[in-house]
Amino acid sequence: MYPIWEGLFIHSAMYVAVVSAFHVLASHLTVAAAWFNLYLERRAVYENRPELYEYLRRSALGLLVFAYVFGAMAGVGIWQTTTAANPRGISTLIHNFVLYWGSEWYMFLIDVVGIIAYYYSFGRVDPKTHLRLAWILALGGTGTLAIIVGILSFKLTPGLWLDTGASLNGFFNPTFWPQIFMRFALMFPITAAWALLIVTGMPKDYPERESIIRNAAALGLGGLCVALAIFIFWYYPVMPEHAKIILRTRAIPPITYTVIFAGIIATFAGLLFAFLSPRRQRRLLAIGAMFVLFAAIFGAERTREVLRKPDIIAGYMSSNQLVFNDLPARNIVREEQRLNETGMLGSLPFLPRPEQVILPANSGLPNQTIAIGRTLVVQQCASCHNVSQQTAITAFNQRLALRSLADLLYLRRATTADLIKSRIRAIGGFQYMHPVIGTEEELNAMAQYLEYFVQQVHPSQTQTVSQK
Amino acid sequence: MNMTVGEMLKMMRDPLGAPFYPPALQVLLIVTWVLHIFFVTLALGSSLYAIWGFVRPNENRLRLARIAARLTPNAVGLGIVTGIAPLLFVQTIYDPIWYASNTLTGFWSISFIFVVMGGYSLAYLFYLKGSPDGKLLWSAVASFILIFFAGWIMHVLAAVSIRPERWIEWYAPNGIVDTRGIIFHAWNIPRLVFLLPLQAGLSLAVALTLLAWYFRHNTDDAPFMQWVAGVGRQLGLVISPLYALTGLLWAATEGVEFGIGWQTGTVLGAVGIALTVYFLILRRPMYDAPRTLLIWIGTLLIVGMVREAIRAVSLARFGYSVASYPYIFDWGSILVFAGTTVVGVAVLAYLVMVIYQSGGAKRDASISPRVDRLGAIATGMLGAWFGFFLLVGLYTTLFLK
Numbered sequence: 001m002y003p004i005w006e007g008l009f010i011h012s013a014m015y016v017a018v019v020s021a022f023h024v025l026a027s028h029l030t031v032a033a034a035w036f037n038l039y040l041e042r043r044a045v046y047e048n049r050p051e052l053y054e055y056l057r058r059s060a061l062g063l064l065v066f067a068y069v070f071g072a073m074a075g076v077g078i079w080q081t082t083t084a085a086n087p088r089g090i091s092t093l094i095h096n097f098v099l100y101w102g103s104e105w106y107m108f109l110i111d112v113v114g115i116i117a118y119y120y121s122f123g124r125v126d127p128k129t130h131l132r133l134a135w136i137l138a139l140g141g142t143g144t145l146a147i148i149v150g151i152l153s154f155k156l157t158p159g160l161w162l163d164t165g166a167s168l169n170g171f172f173n174p175t176f177w178p179q180i181f182m183r184f185a186l187m188f189p190i191t192a193a194w195a196l197l198i199v200t201g202m203p204k205d206y207p208e209r210e211s212i213i214r215n216a217a218a219l220g221l222g223g224l225c226v227a228l229a230i231f232i233f234w235y236y237p238v239m240p241e242h243a244k245i246i247l248r249t250r251a252i253p254p255i256t257y258t259v260i261f262a263g264i265i266a267t268f269a270g271l272l273f274a275f276l277s278p279r280r281q282r283r284l285l286a287i288g289a290m291f292v293l294f295a296a297i298f299g300a301e302r303t304r305e306v307l308r309k310p311d312i313i314a315g316y317m318s319s320n321q322l323v324f325n326d327l328p329a330r331n332i333v334r335e336e337q338r339l340n341e342t343g344m345l346g347s348l349p350f351l352p353r354p355e356q357v358i359l360p361a362n363s364g365l366p367n368q369t370i371a372i373g374r375t376l377v378v379q380q381c382a383s384c385h386n387v388s389q390q391t392a393i394t395a396f397n398q399r400l401a402l403r404s405l406a407d408l409l410y411l412r413r414a415t416t417a418d419l420i421k422s423r424i425r426a427i428g429g430f431q432y433m434h435p436v437i438g439t440e441e442e443l444n445a446m447a448q449y450l451e452y453f454v455q456q457v458h459p460s461q462t463q464t465v466s467q468k
Numbered sequence: 469m470n471m472t473v474g475e476m477l478k479m480m481r482d483p484l485g486a487p488f489y490p491p492a493l494q495v496l497l498i499v500t501w502v503l504h505i506f507f508v509t510l511a512l513g514s515s516l517y518a519i520w521g522f523v524r525p526n527e528n529r530l531r532l533a534r535i536a537a538r539l540t541p542n543a544v545g546l547g548i549v550t551g552i553a554p555l556l557f558v559q560t561i562y563d564p565i566w567y568a569s570n571t572l573t574g575f576w577s578i579s580f581i582f583v584v585m586g587g588y589s590l591a592y593l594f595y596l597k598g599s600p601d602g603k604l605l606w607s608a609v610a611s612f613i614l615i616f617f618a619g620w621i622m623h624v625l626a627a628v629s630i631r632p633e634r635w636i637e638w639y640a641p642n643g644i645v646d647t648r649g650i651i652f653h654a655w656n657i658p659r660l661v662f663l664l665p666l667q668a669g670l671s672l673a674v675a676l677t678l679l680a681w682y683f684r685h686n687t688d689d690a691p692f693m694q695w696v697a698g699v700g701r702q703l704g705l706v707i708s709p710l711y712a713l714t715g716l717l718w719a720a721t722e723g724v725e726f727g728i729g730w731q732t733g734t735v736l737g738a739v740g741i742a743l744t745v746y747f748l749i750l751r752r753p754m755y756d757a758p759r760t761l762l763i764w765i766g767t768l769l770i771v772g773m774v775r776e777a778i779r780a781v782s783l784a785r786f787g788y789s790v791a792s793y794p795y796i797f798d799w800g801s802i803l804v805f806a807g808t809t810v811v812g813v814a815v816l817a818y819l820v821m822v823i824y825q826s827g828g829a830k831r832d833a834s835i836s837p838r839v840d841r842l843g844a845i846a847t848g849m850l851g852a853w854f855g856f857f858l859l860v861g862l863y864t865t866l867f868l869k
Contacts, residue, residue: 001480002567003639005574006647015578065592069545070585076548077581079555084574084649087567088482094559095484098493099801101556106812110850112549113819116542117826124826124833132843133822136815139850143808146857160869167487168800172864323483330796332483349476350639357643365644375645382647390648 001321003350005084006382007391011402012085019077021298026071029194031141032187033063038134045127051208059198060119068115086383088321089312096167097151107143114140149180156308162315165329178235185227189267190293192220196286210278217275224268243307251432252306256299263296310434318434319383336437343439373449376442406457415454421447473632474786480564485794487801490561494790498772500553505768506671507550511543513672515612522602528695537599541591561790569629572638574649580621587614619664627654630782658717666714669707674764676700681757697754704747712740726781732774739767811853814846
């Protein structure tokens with residue numbers, strides 16, 4: 001439906017993943033840090049411990065610069081990257097939930113204006129007023145979380161929305177409740193790492209140092225345990241069966257689990273160490289903890305995104321950006337069936353008809369069929385796979401590319417157009433793959449391009465591309 | 469590909485339609501864009517002034533440059549946050565053109581945020597480490613360039629979006645698709661100059677008069693603040709005629725291209741001339757700053773409508789209009805948005821009042837009882853919002869089948 005942006009050097013999906021992971025880290029931090037700071041500020045006010053304000057001031061400046069503003073920018077970055085990578089997926093979300101996002105925007109404005117008011121009014125307003133600002137920050141941050149979780153969880157479990165078409169059913173979907181509590185709990189380990197980062201940067205003789213480290217570590221450990229318990233006993237059981245199967249397939253590389261589990265163990269051990277030995281905490285450890293958390297979040301968020309493969313919106317739209325199921329409640333008819341009959345070329349706005357393809361001498365492609373095949377492969381596969389040299393980089397003699405079709409086909413010994421064609425014809429049989437759309441001629445063209453691509457990447461193959 | 473551009477645009481619309489009356493979303497788009505462009509142009513203007521103040525220093529200029537250096541990152545932050553709302557609404561009612569321009573320019577579309585992050589970081593670096601002693605001026609210059617470049621990217625995205633008749637030629641010349649998204653396909657220099665550098669100067673001019681007004685009761689600072697307000701007026705006076713002239717050039721190029729040359733020329737020219745006259749007769753820039761702000765916001769609103777008119781006529785050529793965009797009344801969306809709007813406005817009003825009342829004092833500022841009462845109510849409303857949210861959620865989960 002739209003032009004495809006494959007990515008440049010790096011696959012478009014990886015841009016989304018990196019920006020999203022950073023956004024999750026920053027935005028989760030703002031929520032739980034606001035609650036932790038509220039807790040400390042209450043103690044400062046009601047137990048008359050003014051020393052705590054020094055920590056709060058430093059934490060607030062860090063949050064203002066790093067978490068709120070960079071978090072906000074990364075939030076916009078998610079819009080930009082998802083729009084470029086999969087516009088129709090984000091379009092479905094926006095047309096369902098634009099006014100929920102508008103509501104989140106209010107909460108977000110409260111957060112950003114709130115942190116400015118909070119930071120710049122230290123010592124300028126009376127303690128009770130300042131404490132109220134802390135309350136507003138904590139509540140506003142939690143409001144943003146509450147709203148965004150409904151939209152995020154919709155993608156995996158649209159629930160009754162598939163029948164009613166009502167946004168409320170899509171929003172309060174089967175995984176909404178466990179996910180909101182799980183994420184809320186998970187924010188506290190991030191906050192604990194943040195508190196460590198801030199307090200270890202303060203003078204050694206700062207009187208509240210140990211108390212803050214212990215409190216933050218305890219909260220972080222508690223949050224981590226609660227989050228794991230929610231995942232095991234609440235979130236996992238309500239996950240769709242399909243997603244549970246995907247978890248055990250090769251769609252999620254083993255390294256992802258290694259990163260996630262290692263991240264959880266390292267976080268647990270680090271927080272326990274902080275709780276038991278607050279005096280031995282160093283800034284470098286805290287920075288390391290933030291990196292560990294980033295890696296674990298990256299792995300977890302990638303896994304969450306892959307769980308619903310091959311759909312971009314489970315049960316409604318597949319990764320090729322086409323609607324594959326009717327939605328009678330909204331008068332929507334599936335698009336794929338028609339395209340199988342008419343063919344993709346010329347039926348969608350940015351897919352030229354074969355006769356419109358005129359191969360210039362400098363195109364780098366051997367013939368017209370391969371050029372047409374490339375267009376179709378890009379259209380149907382580029383959302384998840386590396387389909388050309390454009391999104392691959394070579395480092396230390398290693399070709400780095402996201403789920404490269406050239407590599408996958410080569411590994412499965414499907415290196416000729418015929419073998420590739422039978423392979424892609426049967427691809428819908430895999431749990432994490434969607435059937436290829438198009439006519440017989442279009443499948444032929446796709447197979448020829450993929451043969452050409454395999455030989456580009458693995459030139460040791462003896463076959464030569466025939467000038468068909 | 470034998471389909472017409474009109475058929476193509478229609479097919480590209482999301483089948484779900486909008487969840488509310490589309491012209492109302494169009495109004496929200498314009499209004500929130502005004503807020504966004506004010507902060508973005510203010511960031512550019514203050515960034516440029518900070519550089520100027522350190523390059524050609526005198527006592528007052530240096531002091532103001534430090535204030536500008538502090539203002540820049542905050543304005544960038546607010547520009548980003550306020551940019552989210554128009555981004556939401558443009559995707560809803562103009563999805564075909566927004567998504568097409570973003571994919572056609574994919575590399576720059578995703579680079580945008582890294583460019584802004586770089587600009588923001590350097591602006592903060594200059595404010596924290598450079599501006600006290602005038603060091604690290606390079607970071608201020610680099611920050612300005614990056615923020616301006618981010619503006620250029622957004623300008624190109626807008627320019628590409630209103631020229632759907634050329635998308636195919638840009639995406640698939642000779643039928644061969646180009647999926648790199650690295651080419652800047654369209655732009656209009658008068659429009660860019662009008663919307664960014666000139667409006668940056670005017671937003672800064674308005675902000676300077678406001679700064680002076682805010683500290684008007686501080687007698688120790690009176691000479692400096694008088695000077696600041698005067699700079700604001702002078703800036704407005706110099707830029708406004710250029711604004712009128714560039715507006716005419718914008719009308720003569722893009723306006724004419726889409727068949728509304730004289731209409732846009734009349735409006736933009738008149739706005740520029742009216743601003744010139746206003747700054748000319750502005751005798752007390754410090755005390756009349758709130759009125760100046762109102763006039764500037766009104767001007768931005770008119771410019772927002774002109775932008776919208778250009779977009780509308782460019783798409784009307786192919787039968788696309790917001791008024792005919794399919795929609796339903798999605799009551800869940802409306803309920804959540806309306807409830808949050810009431811709470812959000814109350815809390816934001818309180819926060820702005822706290823910033824306003826505490827900003828002038830070094831310490832122990834007094835928050836008026838009225839604002840304090842507003843704070844108690846607004847915080848209570850924010851707490852109650854969770855009850856509302858929970859109730860809606862439980863009702864949906866248990867009863868809405």
